[in-house]
Amino acid sequence: SYDLTQPPSVSVSPGQTASITCSGDNLGDKFSSWYQQKAGQSPVLVIYEDTKRPSGIPERVSGANSGNTATLTIRGTQAMDEADYYCQAWDSGTAVFGGGTKLTVL
Amino acid sequence: QVQLQESGPGLVKPSETLSLTCAVSGDSITNYYWGWVRQSPGKGLQWIGYIYYIGSTNYNPSLKSRVTISVDTSKNQFSLSLNSVTTADTAVYYCVRIWGGNTRFDPWGQGTLVTVSS
Numbered sequence: 147s148y149d150l151t152q153p154p155s156v157s158v159s160p161g162q163t164a165s166i167t168c169s170g171d172n173l174g175d176k177f178s179s180w181y182q183q184k185a186g187q188s189p190v191l192v193i194y195e196d197t198k199r200p201s202g203i204p205e206r207v208s209g210a211n212s213g214n215t216a217t218l219t220i221r222g223t224q225a226m227d228e229a230d231y232y233c234q235a236w237d238s239g240t241a242v243f244g245g246g247t248k249l250t251v252l
Numbered sequence: 253q254v255q256l257q258e259s260g261p262g263l264v265k266p267s268e269t270l271s272l273t274c275a276v277s278g279d280s281i282t283n284y285y286w287g288w289v290r291q292s293p294g295k296g297l298q299w300i301g302y303i304y305y306i307g308s309t310n311y312n313p314s315l316k317s318r319v320t321i322s323v324d325t326s327k328n329q330f331s332l333s334l335n336s337v338t339t340a341d342t343a344v345y346y347c348v349r350i351w352g353g354n355t356r357f358d359p360w361g362q363g364t365l366v367t368v369s370s
Contacts, residue, residue: 194358
């Protein structure tokens with residue numbers, strides 16, 4: 147089965163840049179998506195097709211995908227960005243999620 | 253704006269069948285793929301499967317033997333059935349819209365907690 151690996155946690159100071167990685171075999175050959183899940187809420191799509199932002203997602207949120215790693219970058223991190231983030235891709239018709247990364251804004 | 257609302261029993265006994273329904277409003281169920289994702293308490297997300305309005309389905313291989321997803325276009329809703337449940341199936345179950353059947357999950361329902369316990 148296909149696996150996506152994320153770091154369990156990332157910490158960032160307010161106003162700084164947070165980067166969350168997602169690793170998988172030849173992930174760059176697939177489209178990746180990212181979801182933000184705040185405590186007690188449903189996940190929300192923040193990046194799809196590697197780099198695209200749904201309406202309502204600020205420009206300071208961006209994505210990239212190349213080689214074996216997809217990266218979610220949040221510039222000018224704010225307290226409201228504190229959440230769990232999940233990457234997701236499709237492999238052989240099966241949707242796979244990463245284990246999630248808890249972003250803490252210190 | 254499309255909205256999804258899950259409904260169903262919050263408590264299921266071991267070995268019985270978990271049944272949930274997702275009501276779709278604000279969009280026709282014939283326009284997209286629709287699926288289910290679950291999240292065990294304190295854990296990550298697991299895709300369960302999806303359905304297209306004509307009835308074609310695709311399931312997570314790890315759950316395929318126990319899962320059935322069906323659609324009712326007249327009611328603009330779709331359903332999940334998971335049989336022979338164990339305590340490992342205790343989770344929040346989300347219904348989702350899936351674009352193209354192989355891209356993004358957006359939006360998500362509010363989720364419903366199903367506990368498997370005797």
